[in-house]
Amino acid sequence: MKTLVIIIHPNLKNSIINKRWIEELKKHPEKYLLHDLHSEYPDEKIDIEREKQLLETHDSIIFQFPFYWFNSPPLFKKWLDEVLTHGWAYGSKSGYKLSNKKIALSIAAGINEEDYSLTGRYKYTLEQLTAPFEITFNYIKADYKPLFAFYGAENNATPERIEKSAHDYISFIEQL
Template identity: 60%
Template structure:
């Protein structure tokens, strides 16, 4: 079974980092299904049953998005609220994420040193992403951490972008 990568970027076509990650993964269609939420649901009306069946048909699950205001884009939050339902994702009969490997891949505009106790924002990216980790754990998923690119706002070089895409590919390969 393939890995499902749910990409939630409101303007993927103008993205540098997320777009390069998607392009890298698309080189391996036998391994990865790329599911772009903003492309599939431009009006925000999520087909819950379709999404649940899509998740069920994949072994691993990776959520890819840019960090927005120290959180996720709104469509990803809506996707979680709509799709991760009681009886499907959690609860006495909700076991569709149980033991499924779940990871996150995020691009952060801010530099890594700003995400630290002594940095500008006083919290690490790991701390900022705790609600996503807790969600995965609450659903009894096999949480596998996150992959991050820091400093996307600072116009990374072509070699940094390329290395990031290769590192991302390796991260997913080793879930």
């Protein structure tokens, strides 16, 4: 079964990391279904039933996005609020439709990894800053996996690092 990769990037045409990851994923259409929320919903009017159907028909789901202002793009929060509804994603006998589905985050962070540490500039790891996502997916009984990240997209995105990250990203997904 294909892995669903939900891309949430408000400015993908100017992206370096996310765009390269997408190029790599597109080399394997038999393995990955790419779903770009900003392209699909430019007016941010989410087709909730379509989203639920996509989620129900995939066992592995990756949310791919840039990390800025220590969070995800706003459309991801809107998507979570509208799609993960009571009675479907949680809270009833017929809920928990994402139970045991593998879910992971794939993040391009502008800041260097050492700055995302207890002794670093921001005093928190990326895992700590993304804990609300982990809690959300655990709450709906999904199988939340450790995140994949590219650090230093703003100042340290050399062509070699970007290329390596694209191949590492595929390996990460394959090991879910």
